[in-house]
Amino acid sequence: MTSRPTPYALRATALGKRFGRRGAWALRDCSFRLPAGRVCAVVGPNGAGKSTLLVLAAGLTAPSEGDVTVLGTDPASARARVGYVAQDKPLYPQLTVAETLRLGADLNPGHWEPSVAEAVVRAGELDPGARIRSLSGGQRTRVALALALGKRPELLLLDEPMADLDPLARHELMGTLMAQAAQYGTTIVMSSHVVAELEDSCDHLLLVGGGRVRLAGEIDELIEAHARVSASAETADLTGHTVVESRTTGRQLTALIRPDGPLPAEWRATPPTLEELVLAHLRNPQAAPLTPEEPADRTDTTMTADTEADTNSDTEAAA
Numbered sequence: 001m002t003s004r005p006t007p008y009a010l011r012a013t014a015l016g017k018r019f020g021r022r023g024a025w026a027l028r029d030c031s032f033r034l035p036a037g038r039v040c041a042v043v044g045p046n047g048a049g050k051s052t053l054l055v056l057a058a059g060l061t062a063p064s065e066g067d068v069t070v071l072g073t074d075p076a077s078a079r080a081r082v083g084y085v086a087q088d089k090p091l092y093p094q095l096t097v098a099e100t101l102r103l104g105a106d107l108n109p110g111h112w113e114p115s116v117a118e119a120v121v122r123a124g125e126l127d128p129g130a131r132i133r134s135l136s137g138g139q140r141t142r143v144a145l146a147l148a149l150g151k152r153p154e155l156l157l158l159d160e161p162m163a164d165l166d167p168l169a170r171h172e173l174m175g176t177l178m179a180q181a182a183q184y185g186t187t188i189v190m191s192s193h194v195v196a197e198l199e200d201s202c203d204h205l206l207l208v209g210g211g212r213v214r215l216a217g218e219i220d221e222l223i224e225a226h227a228r229v230s231a232s233a234e235t236a237d238l239t240g241h242t243v244v245e246s247r248t249t250g251r252q253l254t255a256l257i258r259p260d261g262p263l264p265a266e267w268r269a270t271p272p273t274l275e276e277l278v279l280a281h282l283r284n285p286q287a288a289p290l291t292p293e294e295p296a297d298r299t300d301t302t303m304t305a306d307t308e309a310d311t312n313s314d315t316e317a318a319a
């Protein structure tokens with residue numbers, strides 16, 4: 001299988017999903033572009049639409065409106081090149097660990113790397129003969145990640161992958177994911193509620209709130225676009241700047257803003273941490289979103305004819 005490099009691993013345009021004809025929108029008017037090779041954090045409150053976005057990207061459900069392009073093609077055609085680990089890590093409980101990995105090999109002919117999957121399982125000291133039903137939640141997560149990584153995907157979609165792992169396992173598996181991204185240029189998209197944990201490993205952010213994208217872009221650029229300021233409440237005037245959050249305590253005004261030009265020298269301004277940036281936007285859902293402009297060219301649809309849908313795509317259980 002050959003394909004020309006695609007500039008975007010994921011691209012959503014006015015993407016929306018509602019469950020049932022009269023159901024509420026789980027995701028709406030969602031537009032963003034994720035360049036290939038990035039490690040992207042998807043954050044947002046419970047029910048924000050993070051899992052829905054990943055399910056749409058994995059091609060397991062169809063959008064109600066708009067569209068999503070995965071590795072330059074439609075999600076169903078990209079499935080053989082995508083690893084997806086769902087939040088509840090579905091696996092076959094009656095299979096052993098070794099049988100599960102063999103199933104991964106059977107479902108991914110031509111692009112299965114047994115040594116990668118086996119190394120992930122071995123690092124958790126899992127008995128290959130143990131049945132999945134006998135494993136703890138964290139151990140199942142490890143097997144699900146082994147399946148996804150063994151597939152040597154170009155894009156990994158991980159829904160809260162670290163949620164039930166102990167701190168050591170988190171550290172070790174995050175290291176494995178980062179090594180995979182660095183060595184093979186794998187794009188990783190992972191949802192998480194632990195923002196502080198993402199700061200060192202992720203370079204791109206998607207903040208979803210109320211079913212919409214609130215922040216999207218490179219983390220460095222998003223941080224650079226904001227400032228934490230403190231100034232005299234009597235004289236400071238925030239007019240003209242985009243105010244995400246502001247608070248007055250006594251004579252002191254503190255705010256998180258998106259400056260529109262140079263700030264007065266007497267203001268104290270520091271860049272926010274990723275956690276401060278995310279929390280300020282979550283606390284203030286009315287704050288103006290910051291997402292990249294849509295470029296004029298749409299150069300991500302560059303697949304060659306030999307990248308047709310792979311009919312050997314995996315089952316939901318072993319995706």
Ligand SMILES: Nc1ncnc2c1ncn2[C@@H]1O[C@H](COP(=O)(O)OP(=O)(O)OP(=O)(O)O)[C@@H](O)[C@H]1O
Nearest residue numbers: 019025026027044045046047048049050051052053
């Ligand atoms: N299969 C479904 N049928 C009906 N409603 C659904 C379905 N899946 C999700 N929803 C609804 O869509 C909205 C977004 O849910 P989603 O699971 O995408 O949020 P999330 O950001 O992943 O939340 P969490 O952080 O709690 O995992 C919620 O209101 C949820 O109830």
